Amino acid sequence: MVSEAHLPEYVTRLDSRETFTFACHSGVRCFTDCCRMLELALTPYDVLRLRKATGLTSRELLEHYIITEQDPGEPFPRFYLTMVDDGRASCVFVSPEGCTVYPHRPSACRAYPLGRAAVRTGNGTILEHFVIMKETHCRGFLEATQQTPLQYSIDQELTVYNTFNDAVVQILQHDAIRQGLIPARKDIELFTLALYDLDTFRQMLMEDKVELTILSQPEKNRLQEDEELLLFAIELLKRQLFGIF
Numbered sequence: 001m002v003s004e005a006h007l008p009e010y011v012t013r014l015d016s017r018e019t020f021t022f023a024c025h026s027g028v029r030c031f032t033d034c035c036r037m038l039e040l041a042l043t044p045y046d047v048l049r050l051r052k053a054t055g056l057t058s059r060e061l062l063e064h065y066i067i068t069e070q071d072p073g074e075p076f077p078r079f080y081l082t083m084v085d086d087g088r089a090s091c092v093f094v095s096p097e098g099c100t101v102y103p104h105r106p107s108a109c110r111a112y113p114l115g116r117a118a119v120r121t122g123n124g125t126i127l128e129h130f131v132i133m134k135e136t137h138c139r140g141f142l143e144a145t146q147q148t149p150l151q152y153s154i155d156q157e158l159t160v161y162n163t164f165n166d167a168v169v170q171i172l173q174h175d176a177i178r179q180g181l182i183p184a185r186k187d188i189e190l191f192t193l194a195l196y197d198l199d200t201f202r203q204m205l206m207e208d209k210v211e212l213t214i215l216s217q218p219e220k221n222r223l224q225e226d227e228e229l230l231l232f233a234i235e236l237l238k239r240q241l242f243g244i245f
């Protein structure tokens, strides 16, 4: 866990039962100001939902709307939503009326100004920690609504996102990764394919082109469901990377 001393001045820790005062709506003077100059990291479930919002395939999203980066020594690549070159580095999905993908907006957008860190313990359970980011431009803190992190998460429909994101944390924070395992190139390619390019992954599974598994027809039918496919991808990756299923 990050100690209080290492947090920026505008970030404070929040207990899950503590209340904070905040509301965001189209009437605030700063409406959409926070949709610019972002390093907006995307989870696999975020991409699954953006596919639904845009009607684009996962491959099209990866090619046109997502920047992939992997720093030397990092076990896995990171995936960021593109900002456009409009002088304000605006999110590719922001408009004067607000977020054009609002019902399917990414986890980080739903959570803001709350930050949630999911930490995998030794026995695989997930502990959550919250911070509140009180940035000076955000007028939402002048509103009267009070809520706890849990209430806010429910209001923002974050709970379902957390379920899928925490399943991926089982990979990102696995003991082997914490102990310094750097996956082989082919496993990193599988990570990108299975988690972030679901349409291509599904097509390859249907055509029996994923060497690691051959599926029965009922299993193939089940994996037509996006959420089932993502959970299957997570389990397949765990087996490939760590030998568990």
Ligand code: SF4
Pocket (backbone or CB within 6 Å): 034, 035, 036, 038, 040, 091, 092, 093, 094, 095, 098, 099, 100, 101, 102, 105, 106, 109
């Ligand atoms: S996805 Fe929507 S809410 Fe998130 S930064 Fe872009 S416009 Fe804003």
Ligand code: SF4
Pocket (backbone or CB within 6 Å): 023, 024, 025, 028, 029, 030, 031, 032, 033, 034, 035, 112, 113, 137, 138, 139, 140, 141
């Ligand atoms: S800066 Fe704060 S209040 Fe303004 S739109 Fe963003 S979240 Fe809402």
